[in-house]
Amino acid sequence: MLAITCVGFAESAIHPIRSVNTSERVVALTFDDGPDPRYTPRILALLKIMGIRATFFQVGKQVEKYPEIAKAVAAEGHVIGNHTYSHMDLGSATLEQIQAEIENCEKAIVNATGQRPTLFRPPKGHYNETLNQILEQNNYNLILWRLCVEHKPAPTSIDMACRIIAKVRPGTIILAHDGRLNRDKDIEALPLIISHLKEKGYKFVTIPELINIERKSQNLLSSKSKTSQPNPERQSKSPNRISWLHSIKKHLRLSH
Numbered sequence: 001m002l003a004i005t006c007v008g009f010a011e012s013a014i015h016p017i018r019s020v021n022t023s024e025r026v027v028a029l030t031f032d033d034g035p036d037p038r039y040t041p042r043i044l045a046l047l048k049i050m051g052i053r054a055t056f057f058q059v060g061k062q063v064e065k066y067p068e069i070a071k072a073v074a075a076e077g078h079v080i081g082n083h084t085y086s087h088m089d090l091g092s093a094t095l096e097q098i099q100a101e102i103e104n105c106e107k108a109i110v111n112a113t114g115q116r117p118t119l120f121r122p123p124k125g126h127y128n129e130t131l132n133q134i135l136e137q138n139n140y141n142l143i144l145w146r147l148c149v150e151h152k153p154a155p156t157s158i159d160m161a162c163r164i165i166a167k168v169r170p171g172t173i174i175l176a177h178d179g180r181l182n183r184d185k186d187i188e189a190l191p192l193i194i195s196h197l198k199e200k201g202y203k204f205v206t207i208p209e210l211i212n213i214e215r216k217s218q219n220l221l222s223s224k225s226k227t228s229q230p231n232p233e234r235q236s237k238s239p240n241r242i243s244w245l246h247s248i249k250k251h252l253r254l255s256h
């Protein structure tokens with residue numbers, strides 16, 4: 001049962017996390033809307049080959065339908081977060097609806113994997129103060145994203161990969177999908193994104209690992225003079241789009 005006391009009386013201290021402040025070349029890959037037999041097993045196979053771990057924000061109804069896939073995600077060392085029970089937009093939902101959506105999804109994940117989620121991502125990224133207070137009282141982190149792999153002005157998987165590769169900075173949370181709609185292009189873009197970011201020296205971490213990296217950086221910062229710290233935004237230069245395109249084409253054996 002979720003803890004709910006005095007919602008609406010005091011503002012929550014919870015803040016959505018879209019990226020973290022760090023100069024380390026780390027990124028977190030996240031997947032929403034699964035588990036889905038069309039996509040999740042393919043993504044698990046790819047992540048295994050690439051040797052990386054990710055975070056999956058799963059929908060409770062889907063977890064009830066495909067508990068074996070949810071179990072496989074957890075068994076392979078990935079982290080599972082709560083993405084509501086029915087993928088309800090919580091932006092204008094009542095307290096009771098929000099409570100039921102979080103709690104029922106949590107139960108489904110615990111039943112399938114034995115692990116209680118501590119990360120929450122609201123559908124469409126919509127949140128409000130009521131949701132924040134419920135999350136805070138139940139020790140959930142509110143996780144959003146900085147970059148989404150799907151982007152209307154990037155119609156092909158190569159465009160999608162180029163855009164992500166060009167925009168990633170240390171500490172970025174990347175959103176991809178493994179369910180609900182057709183996600184073939186996400187899956188095609190993933191090996192390009194992962195291999196090229198690895199080439200650039202990026203390490204892929206889960207969301208709890210990313211949060212820990214920021215905590216460690218903050219501890220270091222507080223023990224040193226702030227003026228001597230490098231600025232990660234200034235340090236990371238934009239990759240050259242042409243060279244990325246060239247190497248992506250080479251990767252796909254499209255170049256002559």
Ligand SMILES: [Zn+2]
Pocket residue numbers: 032033083087122123124
């Ligand atoms: Zn979603």
